[in-house]
Amino acid sequence: MGRNLKNAILAILIPLPSITFYLTFLHYNNNNYSSSLWIWCSHNPFLLANLLFFININLFFWIIGLLQSCHWMIDLYWTVIPVMLSHYYATHPFSKHNLWRSNVVILLTWLWSIRLTHSYFRREKWQWGEREDWRFNEMRIQYGKHWWWISFFLVYVSQQVLLMGICLPIYAVNSIDKAWNSWDSIATFVCLIGIAVAYFADTQLHEFVSKNKIFKELGVDIVPNLDSGLWRYSRHPNYFGEQLWWWGLVIFGWNIGHGWTLIGSFINSMCFAYVTVVVEQRMLKQEFRTKSYRLYQKSTSVWIPWFKLSQKEDSKYKKY
Known part of the structure; x- marks a missing residue:
């Protein structure tokens, strides 16, 4: 077996x-x-x-x-x-x-x-x-x-x-x-958005890693950094989606008078913050992507999806 x-x-x-x-x-x-x-x-x-x-x-x-x-x-x-x-x-x-x-x-x-x-x-x-x-x-x-x-x-x-x-x-x-009320509907929506964001972020990351593996086998230069799709607007959209899911559940708890149930999600978010630092330090240790990832850090939000820096601001960073 x-x-x-x-x-x-x-x-x-x-x-x-x-x-x-x-x-x-x-x-x-x-x-x-x-x-x-x-x-x-x-x-x-x-x-x-x-x-x-x-x-x-x-x-x-x-x-x-x-x-x-x-x-x-x-x-x-x-x-x-x-x-x-x-x-x-x-x-x-x-x-x-x-x-x-x-x-x-x-x-x-x-x-x-x-x-x-x-x-x-x-x-x-x-x-x-x-x-x-x-x-x-x-x-x-x-x-x-x-x-x-x-x-x-x-x-x-x-x-x-x-x-x-x-x-x-x-x-x-x-x-x-x-009784069910509007806050339950909001909590449901937040949870669904979190699940969807995490799914698409993980899928885009999987496709990126798979393509790079093929490039490596073919002897072609691999792409050092994923900065398209959801990853264009957040350096860790998968983490953001996961956190959104858990905080959506907190809304359910808060709505029925148990706001104290946020303690677990708060600790979880702190752990994700620490993991984010560790993961990014690991990325920067890989020489082939160090430069591009530093630029990515300067132009892209950490968790919450947001617009990149303007081309003018972005080009300013690239001079260094």
Whole structure:
């Protein structure tokens, strides 16, 4: 059995313990069993979600990552966990929600997940676990022999905090039954725009990378920098689209009186700001694109799409 198939089967089977436990809990809860365990699960939906995440994701994924010497699975499950949480919060006995709002959020989360999953597999050439995030690889080198235990906190525990945090609006949506209003429509529109922007930005980047690969194989000079399409107006339109999606969910939370749910998206935005700096430093280290990328930085907005500098201003920078 090939590695790709093994990893595919592993990725499909790995969440089954949590899913099985939750379905068992629902069965016994619906049949009015008074076990202290089921009572605790009924009254603590957020804590239960975190407990299942810690055991099934943090511990199981970490052990598998150590055995394979590759922490690839958490990247894939970034695209899956919000969908699982949206269904979990909507079906939990504690749930009290407006059916329209809850179903719309579930549908939007599915659309976001399909977009991100497609982008992930397209980038990985439709392989399961072919490689891990380049940042993990750099940390592996940085921490050396201590990486085996540090990875548990940097790769998994930190991502639990982040993932559960940015999904707080999904929890809020399923905790209050308030009639649908115009702000829900605005939140839906913002989420859809975010998903669309991220999709087209990722597609344009994929096409750019694919063409450069062909140029390299043909011995033709590659294009040093992508500055067309959405990338003409933003240096990181894919990041902008992703952030727009999460802040659209925050509008849902704010609209039902849970503005505090913005904390997860705020932390996520700060992380994206840091990643933006790291990615751009990495780009500038590649000699063949250093000059063009510096010009690109001076003429193009970082995240929010905006018009480039005028030709006069742009030419002024090119003199240096």
